[in-house]
Amino acid sequence: xxxxKDLLKKSIKGIAEYVPGKSTEDIVAGYGLRPEDIVxxxxxxxxxxxxxxxxxxVRTMADSISxxxxxxxxxxxRALAAYVGYPEDMVVMGAGMDGVVDTLMRLFVQPGTSAIxxxxxxxxxxxxxxxxxxTPVFVKRQDDYSVPIxxxxxxxEDSTRLIYLCSPNNPSGNTIPEDDVxxxxxxxxxxxxxxxxxxxxxxxxxxxxxxxxxxxxxxxTMSKAMGxxxxxxxxxxxxxxxxxxxxxxxxxFAISRIAVAAGLAALDDVDYREKTIDxxxxxxxxxxxxxxxxxxxxxxxxxxxxxDVSPKKSKDVVEMLLKKGIIVRDCxxxxxxxxxxxxxxxxxxxxxxxxxxALQGTLGS
Ligand SMILES: Cc1ncc(COP(=O)(O)O)c(C=O)c1O
Numbered sequence: 001x002x003x004x005k006d007l008l009k010k011s012i013k014g015i016a017e018y019v020p021g022k023s024t025e026d027i028v029a030g031y032g033l034r035p036e037d038i039v040x041x042x043x044x045x046x047x048x049x050x051x052x053x054x055x056x057x058v059r060t061m062a063d064s065i066s067x068x069x070x071x072x073x074x075x076x077x078r079a080l081a082a083y084v085g086y087p088e089d090m091v092v093m094g095a096g097m098d099g100v101v102d103t104l105m106r107l108f109v110q111p112g113t114s115a116i117x118x119x120x121x122x123x124x125x126x127x128x129x130x131x132x133x134x135t136p137v138f139v140k141r142q143d144d145y146s147v148p149i150x151x152x153x154x155x156x157e158d159s160t161r162l163i164y165l166c167s168p169n170n171p172s173g174n175t176i177p178e179d180d181v182x183x184x185x186x187x188x189x190x191x192x193x194x195x196x197x198x199x200x201x202x203x204x205x206x207x208x209x210x211x212x213x214x215x216x217x218x219x220x221t222m223s224k225a226m227g228x229x230x231x232x233x234x235x236x237x238x239x240x241x242x243x244x245x246x247x248x249x250x251x252x253f254a255i256s257r258i259a260v261a262a263g264l265a266a267l268d269d270v271d272y273r274e275k276t277i278d279x280x281x282x283x284x285x286x287x288x289x290x291x292x293x294x295x296x297x298x299x300x301x302x303x304x305x306x307x308d309v310s311p312k313k314s315k316d317v318v319e320m321l322l323k324k325g326i327i328v329r330d331c332x333x334x335x336x337x338x339x340x341x342x343x344x345x346x347x348x349x350x351x352x353x354x355x356x357x358a359l360q361g362t363l364g365s
Pocket of ligand 1: 095221
């Protein structure tokens with residue numbers, strides 16, 4: 001008889017576990033600080049907290065959590081479809097965009113197939129790909145973190161099923177030009193997955209392109225500008241032929257009743273969204289202006305900025321900030337990011353001031 005451990009899929013062994021930003025609990029336990037003194041700028045969450053209307057919707061829904069939600073979160077899906085300007089049968093949902101990615105892997109990936117991933121970038125696409133048995137093909141972004149689109153196109157093989165593009169890219173914050181996306185999508189039958197998790201903070205979305213091609217999917221989330229990271233609501237705009245297959249393979253009831261109610265309320269709360277986006281605009285400028293004299297600051301269209309603290313090591317700089325109760329993200333765990341990059345979520349004006357003071361002290365010395 002085989003050992004149970006031998007039954008594990010080989011592909012799982014190659015996975016490096018997802019590294020999240022540090023939580024408030026980690027820091028309270030590790031540094032003896034009080035939760036109220038911690039400034040959490042390591043996970044690109046919304047520093048304004050949730051929309052009060054979403055919180056109210058959660059409370060109202062609490063009495064009915066013994067009942068299943070609708071199987072496909074239809075009410076929220078229709079509202080999101082209107083938000084992105086597409087028909088309902090081109091919008092799919094998942095437990096976070098991570099959940100959407102999981103279902104796409106089920107649809108397109110099996111052992112022997114591959115996906116192209118420009119690095120450094122958000123790591124879950126690689127994890128989900130490997131878990132499904134696919135092989136990642138990494139193409140390093142250029143020095144300014146732009147995607148070398150010709151290299152990507154020349155890396156496409158018969159085995160390529162998916163190509164991951166992240167715009168604005170996590171952790172670098174830059175976006176990909178429309179012409180590059182069009183050139184790539186036209187050059188292949190493989191599915192191009194354009195991750196627009198941070199697009200509400202950017203100058204432009206490319207979601208409109210989905211209607212023009214059979215092989216472009218645009219992923220979105222309610223975790224960032226909509227302030228619902230804790231509820232796990234992701235969605236994607238897909239060509240209708242993918243919608244039909246997706247609905248067969250996705251987890252039923254993936255979006256909880258609470259999430260649907262809060263999602264609808266948050267989507268409706270335009271004031272909250274505008275405040276969120278204004279806060280990021282102002283904070284991004286403030287951080288960039290006040291840190292540029294101390295380190296390289298990359299131009300960002302996300303709700304975060306990336307700084308290069310070399311020759312200092314990012315882990316040392318992050319540690320210095322943690323001691324002061326400020327959580328930012330050491331990017332060492334991002335493939336091909338090196339050991340000098342730190343990602344900082346744009347906070348409230350007070351939080352941004354704290355982070356600037358602490359970094360000026362650390363980087364100036
Ligand atoms: C680029 C990118 N895509 C997707 C996600 C995952 O989003 P969700 O919370 O919807 O799973 C994140 C989360 O940080 C992200 O940075």
